[in-house]
Amino acid sequence: MFRNKSFFFTLLLALGGYWLPAQDYRWQQRVEYVMDVTLDVKTHKITGTQKLTYYNNSKDTLRKVYYHLYFNAFQPGSMMDVRSRNIADPDGRVKDRISKLKDDEIGYQHIQSLKQDGKDTRYKVNGTILEVTLPKALMPGAKTVFDMKFESQVPQQIRRSGRNNREGVAYSMTQWYPKMAEYDFQGWHAYQYVAREFHGVWGDFDVKITLDPTFVVCGTGKLKNADKIGYGYEQPGATVKRPEGNLTWNFVAKDVIDFAWAADPDYLHDRAQVPNGPELHFFYQKNDKILDNWKKMEGFAVRHFEFMNKTFGKYPYDTYSIIQGGDGGMEYPMCTLILGDGSLGGLVGVMLHEAAHSWYQGVLASNESLYPWIDEGFTDFASQESEAVLLNTSLAEAHTGSYNAYFSLIKKGLQEPISQHSDHYNTNTAYSTAAYAMGTVFLHQLKYIIGEENFYKGMRLYFNTWKFRHPEPNDFIRVMEKVSGLQLKWYMSYWVNTTKKIDYSIRSILENEDGLFVTLERLGEFPMPVDLFVTYKDGSKQLYYIPLNETMGGKPDEKTLPRKDLEAWPWVNPTYTLKIDRPAAEIATIEIDPSQRLADVDRKNNTADLSNGLHAYSNPTR
Structure with missing residues (x-):
């Protein structure tokens, strides 16, 4: 808090009247993970320990906490399985595949023990949610330590996370650990996983991963022990002293909402520096069919980060990894896992989108489950503009595809309000169009309403004001109102809460x-x-x-x-x-x-x- 009022107002004027403090009432919980896990690459099982320090910054007394156990979704009869087999337009990558998994192909997370400050807790598993009753209530402003032992089986990859996918990548380890659910001013966000969106608590990660020494590991954060690992992580000219036997990789990351990694014995590792930005790391398999495209994509990635930094706000971390994960594209803090094969255009396109998520899912980190459009749509908007600039195509037509998708949804009669929780859309078509296309159109029309200069000034201010704060849609529209001097809630209300049409x-x-x-x-x-x-x-x-x-x-x-x-x-x-x-x-x-x-x-x-x-x-x- 500023004690010197004259200094405060001088600073406010110096910033041109656009300084917007994130509201003091928006308290946030915080976590610190220390994990030590071992992956057996023959059985595909993980054994591990997790020490989680949890800070209750709320004004509430907590008597329970909840963890996500995402691997449990990859079992016959899970909610994800049933949803996929009953929705009108199932994801072609999922369909009924989960129902056909054998015992040694399913995913699971078994909690072997869980203590709070040394005392046993009572807990029960409900699908992908672990409900924990605390032996000692967690008071406002207090912290507590949870010590967990767990065992997991990595599922055959169906979607996003898993092993041995169709491109032959050994392990795509996303949503792989028991993950504390978010608790905020709306309460707990402990949603069953049905293959849609994620949310997380801001925190720090210190993760040790032990496995076969022939595997290259990559993911969120920086490798702390590069001098003992090598594989392209070491500084140029450095001598690597690799121990015998299995290797333990120690990654650390601060101020992130999740931790993801991948491992494969055939990964190549390239590096590229973004001017005045992060060092980019690229991991892809030794495959002559994809080598040329990945090499060419690296230049696009550097220019993409330059464009995003200039246009929407500066990426705050010093590294980012682009990883061949073998299944579509999915964003995670400080990294992305994407398909590795296909055309150069397709590879660049998915990279642009997933890397742009680092601004919206990675740094702003709105609740994607409740507001997927403010993440996916904003990301699509930014990546489409970046693609137009990088490929020297028409910026005026960059978002035409999003408009056409929206119009097509209306003609099909499938539109639902985009205020809908992401898990509960009636069709995948309605969800994807709402989250991606309608989020993009929302921004492009906003540029029309307030003018181009105000729009980009507002986008940068929104990022700088609300980074690391889990903003809500109203936080965004208030920034735009401040910058433009216009009232804009009517616009967001019509677009988000109704299906009314412009004609x-x-x-x-x-x-x-x-x-x-x-x-x-x-x-x-x-x-x-x-x-x-x-x-x-x-x-x-x-x-x-x-x-x-x-x-x-x-x-x-x-x-x-x-x-x-x-x-x-x-x-x-x-x-x-x-x-x-x-x-x-x-x-x-x-x-x-x-x-x-x-x-x-x-x-x-x-x-x-x-x-x-x-x-x-x-x-x-x-």
Whole structure:
């Protein structure tokens, strides 16, 4: 807390009025993991110990805690198995595969003992959740230590985590350890795992992994004992003193929400430095078919981190690893596991998306289960913009695919509010479109509402204000309101909590002795500000800007062409009439939002062609 008020206000002014303290009330729990595990590569079993120091920073007294046991999902009859076999459009990578796993192929996590501050706890397993009753209640502001012994079997890889996947990667070890569930101002977030999203507690990890010495290990954090390991981790010219027998790899990571790793005897290890950024590590198998693509991808990764640092905020860690994991792509703190084969374009595309998650899932770490769109959608938006810049394609068209996915969802009649918990969408199609496409469109339309300069300034401020804080959607929109000076909650409420559609049309064009008058109509239930472009036959253009009264203001003039600001359109009014400054005879076209940033569900009625005169113009379809 600032004691010197004059200094505080001087600092606030120096920061241009944009400093936004993360609210003091947003307490957060904290954890410190110390784990020592051994992997038997013949039986695929893990034995380990976990010492977890848990800090109760809440004002609540905790009498229970909950752990996630994700490996238990990979058993016939699990909730993940049943959900996959009964959902209308199952993930093709899962389908009924879990139901067919044999005993030596399933995953499990068995808790052998669990003590709190040296005293035995009472616990029970419910699917992928471990419920622990504490022998001593954990008081507000107190800390406690949990000592656990556990045994796990690594499942045959079905999705994300597991062994021996279709690309031949030996181990993709994600969500692999008993993981403390998050407790925040909303209570416990102990969700059964059905193959959707994750959430975690901020903390530090010190992890020792012992296994066969022929395996190369990579993952979250930095390798603490590189001088005894080698395999490309050692400093150039350093002498590696590798002990005989199994190797113990010691990784450490601070201020992360999870810890993931992978291991394979055929991994190659490359390194590349991002200017004024992290050192990148690349792990991929010795395979002539993929070698060239991985080498080329490394340059794209360096440039991607440069773009993200400049555009959205600086990546705060000093390392990041891109790992061939053999199953799609999935983000984890300080690393990602992605498919290794396929085309260069596909490899670069998945890398751009998963690495961009480091900003939204890795550093901001919103609750993906509750708000997948604020992670997946924001990540998709950023990676699409990065891809356009890196490949020198049209930035204006970078998000077209997301808009088309949203329109397709509407046509299929599958849309659900994106405020839905990620696990409970009726279809995978509705979930993926809501999380990815609609999250992206949300941002691109917001850029339309508040202007490009305000938008990017707000994105950087959001990142810098809320990193390591688990922000909620309202935290984001408040930052954007502060930066733009506009009211924006109406926009987020419509987009997130409803399935209302945006649909505007040019209803009529009339000319008389008083001038040329255009009447616009809002056919959809979702109100928005309107950019109306007039193109004249002499090639000149003019923008008529109609703000929405709900914003209590308008976006800055982006000075791309002459702009005339009109009175705000009250959201209750279905129509709006404006006067055009020149006669119909001089006009070629009148168009609503030619940038197509508005997610207008019927664009056929957005343009009036007057090139052959007003008499030849027929009203567009309403």
